[in-house]
Amino acid sequence: MNERILISGASIAGLTLAHWLARHGFKPTVVERAPMLRGGGNGVDVRDNAVEVVERMGIMPRIRELAADVQGMKFVDAADRAVARIDIQDPASVEVMRGDLVALLHEATDVEILFGDSIVGLEQDDDGVTVTFDHAPVRRFELVVGADGMHSNVRRLAFGPEEQFIQFKDHYFAFANTDASLGEDRWVTMFNTPGKMTGIYRSGAHSQAKAYFMFRSAPLEYDRRNVAAHKQLISDVFGDDTSWQTKKLLHAALADPDFYFDALGQVQMDSWSNGRIALVGDAAWCASPASGAGAELALVGAYRLAGELAAASGDHRIAFARYDIAHRPLVDKKQQIGPNVRLMVPKTEGGRCVRDVVARSPLMKALSALERRMQARNARPLPEYVR
Structure with a gap:
């Protein structure tokens, strides 16, 4: 029942879902707009139940080998002096670069992938979904x-315009490749002025550093696919900033063909399914990069969706409902990203000073350690789904 399943997107959620569907005996096909796997990206965390998922896939040893080896976040002043550190x-x-994780998931997933194509039409009926592609029949x-x-x-095709579901979180962000000599090895270095953050991500296991930019703003009008316009927006906001290493980072970012820009937003939906069509990963619940939980949610959510379909013998009506109930908490x-955004981008100079004091406090370290222990204690093993 419901053997043939099309997945749109060959990233963390899509490849994980394809892997587990195939393991459960389904016949998944993946369609990906890009002509090949998307490399690059920032560091992502594999934690808690997500560790179980990749261990059951057999790729956890390779993930540990490719770990980014970042120790913590460091906040600096204009003279590049550390004012606070958070381990x-x-x-x-394990933190791993997004592109490395996607490559490992692809290696572990033997399914049909249609690269360089996308869905342009969906028509569902009682027996299935007729899919029209941009190129394929x-x-x-x-x-x-x-x-x-x-x-x-x-x-968009199955549920409606994205404006109905994306909640803007008052900030925009960008990241790009930059000179690996900038920043301290194994640290994410952040410099703030009111409402703005410039940062450097230095993995201990990769030669390439990443430049980060984030700024507070009212909603802006721009073409989401126009990279030149995105670069101009970042240049307009940070171009006159001569403090710290902002100019060097901006110069490198504007020259990078893999420059990425977007709004800080979250996807909020009452249901992740509509008939025979469902959503997983950021398409269903994007928590935003400020959450630090994108990979965790994608891995666990995809595992649950495939597992619930297996447990329900392919009955999507039962499986989609159970998937929603299990994963939504x-x-x-x-x-809940409020504290994370205030930590990275204090709105005022006073807020930055308070952030630095709190970050230096031994209580901050104790609370972080306590939170990790509580999460580990409260975590419940994922079910072993059987078809």
């Missing part, structure tokens, strides 16, 4: 899953 290392979790599938990110094309928790 973020957790022995129970029309095909029939019994189920379709959108794993195509915050700006999901599947969500974790999503609701991870979407």
Whole structure:
């Protein structure tokens, strides 16, 4: 029942879902707009139940080998003096570059992938979904899953315009490759002026550093696919800033063809399914990069969706409902990002001073350690789904 399943998006959620569907005996196909796997990206955390998922996939040893080896966050003043440090290392979790994780998931997933194509039409009926592609011939599938990110094309076609579901969180961000000699090795270095943050991500296991920019703003009008316009927006906001290493980072970022810019937003939906069409990953619940939980939610959510379909013998009506009930509590928790944004981008100079004092406090370290212990204690093993 419901054997043929189309997944839109070959990133963390989509490839994880494809892997587990195939393991459970389904016949998944993945369609990906890009002509090949998308490399690059920032560091992502594999933690808590997500560790279980990748261990059961057999790729956890390789993830540990490719760990980014970042020790923590460091806040600096204009003279590059550290004013506060926060150790973020957790022995129970691993940070890995997004592109490395996607490559490992692809290696572990032997399914049909249609690169360089996308869905342009979905028509569902009682027996399945007729899918029209941009290039490939029309095909029939019994189920379709959108794993195509915050700006999901599947969500737009099956649920409605993204404006109904994306909540803007008052900030924009960008990241790009930069000179590896900038910043301290194994640290994320952040410099703040009111409402703005410039940062450097230096992995201890990779030669390439990342430049980060984030700024507070009212909603802006721009073409989401126009990279030149995105670079101009960042240049307009940070171009006159001569403090710290902002000019060097901005120069490198504007020259990077892989420059990435977007709004800080969250996807809020009452349901992640509509008939035979469902969503997973950022398409369903994007918590924003400020949550630090994108990979965790994608891995666990995709595992649960595939597992619930297996447990229900492919009955999507039962499986989609159970998937929503099982995964939504974790999503609701991870979407509480207020403190993270205030930590990274204090709104005022006074707020920055308070942040620095709190970050230096031994209480901050104690609370972080306590939170990790509580999460580990409260974590429940994921079910072993059987078809």
